[in-house]
Amino acid sequence: MKRLMLLLLGGMTLANGVLTAQERVAVGRGAARDGTIKITAVAGVIRVAGWMRDSIAVTGTIGTGVERIEVFADDRTARVQAHTPRSVVDVDSTLEVNLEIRVPRGSYVGVRTVTASVEAEGVEGGIDVESETGDIRVLRGGVRNIYAETAGGNVDIAARSKLIRAKTVDGNIGVRNALGFVELATVSGRIDLQGEALSQAELSSVSGDILFDGSFERGAFAFSVQTHGGTIELRLPATLVADFDVRVLKGRLENEFGPATGGLFSTGRGGPRLDVTSFKGRVRLLKRQ
């Protein structure tokens, strides 16, 4: 623990002089190696990183509008909270925090923000982030499940997870290295999904474009893509065996796997079912080169 505190103090020293209008914080506390950690902050940047220790360490700076950083932990749960005055109505720069929060690698981490962006890495137990307009990024590593929801921010997920759910209103959603179950939804943002071992996926938008480039694991079941007015572009293995159900009411269909009119068709038995539905958006089903 002494070494930890020295490291934290070292980090504080390095930051000195750069963030003069903000207060530096460095707090550490023991925590369960696979417990639940809830983090709340209004604005700024939150970086969550998993590490091999059974403790939480919070370092960084807080704006003058933030009263304090509270770190609480019991046997199974912990809480990191940036307290702000109750009378605050508008989010401004004084409420910003810039925090790096180290958590036990096996933790399940939930983060709630208003405008703060969240970046997570190396948290294996699970990540659940909800923000009003902040961006959400989940970087390298494997995570049991990822849930990301932001109204106005973007979502970018590069970590591997067998269960990913992400929703935005008009923010873009990008998921790379997808496998297992993926559910992505937006109203007017863009969805860009890449993965080579999907078992099931549901992608939907109202006006946003939906792009997929990838393939399915053996035994995959269902792949559903639907939009009202966005473009759907699916780049699929040229030899894909699947049952297609493609319905495009008023949009244009470009289909390299079956009839130009869409409908029900198959490229062989035993593959997944692909449902593609569009009211007026263009649909492109393309063979990967």
Next chain:
Amino acid sequence: MTHPDATNLHEYADGTLPAASVPVLEGHLEGCAACREEVGRLRRYLADVARLPRSIEPGRDLWTDIQSNLVVRRKRDPTHPWTRRVALLAAAVVLVVMSSVITRMVVQPRAPTPAMGLDRGPEMLVRFQQTEREYARAIAELEEVLEVARSRLAPETVVLIERNLAVIDAAIDEARMTIAQDSAGVEVLVMLTQRYEDKLELLRRVTRLATQS
């Protein structure tokens, strides 16, 4: 061909089938489109169920308490981001609609329509009009809740929500117009249903955001 029993399919769909039984069942699924479809249907259903609110507290009327609290607490209270009271009401509203709509539209197998433009029976249209009324009622109730809570959202958030509600409304109008022109089949009803779901979902989310922030 002997099909797996329903219990095994359910367990497989939700990932609880014993590992030793999985290869046998998957072997069957490879050659059985009906069971594959059934598992796919179950998974879609499970996914829809997963989207339902995680908890509600039935059995007492929360609205009066919620409304009075919201009026008093119009200002942001960022120290209580997991406030749930309005979310519970929104959840209850959504649950009412979902319980009927899921039963009608999702749990039932997808209509085996080979193409757009199939005939719609009067019974289906009447049933759908009833569904539309349920959606309209649920949407109106959520909009009422949101109207009270919207002052707790950042102005830019309100703008983006209104902009995207307009996007959904335009999509709803287009689908309804297509139905009115009698040039569409059951698939347009499904698409229209999805747009109503989108609107409900957005209202529910923004209401939750308003109570969290």
